[in-house]
Amino acid sequence: MEVTVDGRRVFAATGGRDFDPAPPAVVFIHGAGMDHTVWALQTRFFAYHGRGVLAVDLPGHGRSEGPALDSISGIADWLTRLTDAAGLPRAALAGHSMGALAALDCAGRHPERVRALALLGAAPRMPVHPDLLAAAEADDHLAFDLVTDWAHGDSGHLGGARAPGLWLMGGGERLLERAAPGVLYRDLAACNAYQDAPERAAAVTCPTLLVLGADDRMTPPRAGRKLAETVPGARVELIADSGHMLMTEKPDQTLDALKTIL
């Protein structure tokens, strides 16, 4: 579905059903350089099980008009304007990686708007390797390669995808290649600069779940647990044999974890 936020067209996938703002809603927020399709194996389930689903393309990503937002707090504030536009006073937020930081920031500063919080592949800080940042800034394909490598655990590098016949490394890289020039850089720079996680985490009032990949090299579970310790009452679900791309590497376990919170 399309909504207008700040005068710009925004696309959100609705899990294969027309969006209905009446049931409890879940907003899914993708990570750096990606789009709503990373949630394909979670969103349909919720849409067909009593939730209103909005898997958004952040501005400048996927099918949404640009430009991309340039800070985590900017994305967090945008999320409140998005939910306004969709007629949602409150929603659960599920964010991955950069999307997790934005969801956390939103829940910390606008607690009345957030019903529940699921943070996938999250850490208190997400410093970005300077070589990656430089490659992304130059729109060098190396940036896509590095993200694809680092974001996948063995279940990406060796394969054995849950969805028959899909090669996740190829799918992940092609998705990054689709991003408009400069978008990955903007996203990574926003992650790199973000320092507010501890403060926002302490202000969260809703039920919170962190979903962490045991083999995640981008946001290692150790870091994820540290973040969890700072969110009042947060639970951690550790997913074995998964890297950072939990939703595609371990779609079933990720869905099962999300079912407990969303």
Added chain:
Amino acid sequence: MADPKFLKFDTLSLHAGQRPDPATGARAVPIYQTTSYVFRDTEHAAALFNLERAGHIYSRISNPTVAVLEERVAALEMGVGAVAAASGHAAMHLGIVTLMEQGAHIVASASLYGGSVNLLTHTLPRFGITTTFVKPRDLDGFRKAIRPETRLIHAEILGNPGLEVLDVPALAEIAHAAGLPLMVDSTFATPFLCRPVELGADIVIHSATKWLGGHGIALGGVMVDGGRFDWEASGKFPTLTEPYAGYHGIDFAEEFGPQALVMRARSEGLRDFGAAMSPANAFHILQGIETLPLRMARHMANTARILEFLGGHEAVAWVLHPDLPSHPDHALAKRLLPKGAGSIVSFGLEGGRAAGARFIEACRLASHLANVGDAKTLVLHPASTTHQQMTAAQLEEAGVGEDMVRLSVGLEDPSDIVEDLRQALRASQRS
């Protein structure tokens, strides 16, 4: 400088798509000889049927052994996913019918495997899909043959019978400028020699029956989705960009992004046309792929030896192979197929049709049959077998001279192949 550490080709040939079987610890890929899969409960069943969860339901649509093969070929071709089919032809058909419907048009290379020419010339028109054929070196001809209703450009990486090397980057540019995908039949190259997706192709198909399997024991085909084509921007592919009533109104491009084609090919193409690969065949082809890099290197080394031998033999009128400087596409072959342009060699015999027949009958090691890409050396004289009803003029038009012999160079000790050819050449010249 940080560099990505992807598993290399030889490693992927052995491992991609498979981890030791979690149920049994089996290291080899188990043959999951089953038609169907138990649901955990009714909710799980419903979720699988609605694509809410991924998993196996029924082996016409997916099977764990076949899925390893699909993922492995996708990994080797650097695609986003693959669908295996009962044969190479089934894979080609799957690619075509997933993309288009009646009224659609294809621009194809005229130098295709004969069976593919049949499919495009005689069979698909009955279903409203027509094809214009263009000589593979005539790039401008491809451009001019594109019509508003064209939906696909299709060609083989190495043409039949002329072994024309397909200029994939140039043809991809022509296709993309017209909002069309390029499908490449890369059977003769395998991903070891060439990866069309890297060169700009959008879809790669294989007859896995040939070098991928490599032992002449199992039929199979694979269609790889390169994942780069923007179906939405093209606007010509409603099967991928509009809700599909046959599957809960799914819009594949919206739901699966770069993996739209492969998802539709499985959930419609395999489900409804049913040309699924058997798990036993997938297992046999996987065994072949495990040694693909070793075999292909040897195929190419042996081919180089055979080319050298044939080039110097007085009973041989001509030798055709893109690795020879005399081949019109030699420079292109060096650029696109730097490890060698495949192990099919064509040559002409002094003495024409009769000499060809005598040559074939004299071969002792090389097997006279209608296949290519076996571990064993194979030989065929089209004028006295597959093309025997044709006159000399018709043969010439088809690019198959009366004197032409086609060799699929195998993995035997190259000196034994040379000796066999030597004695058969000698026999061919006795009348």
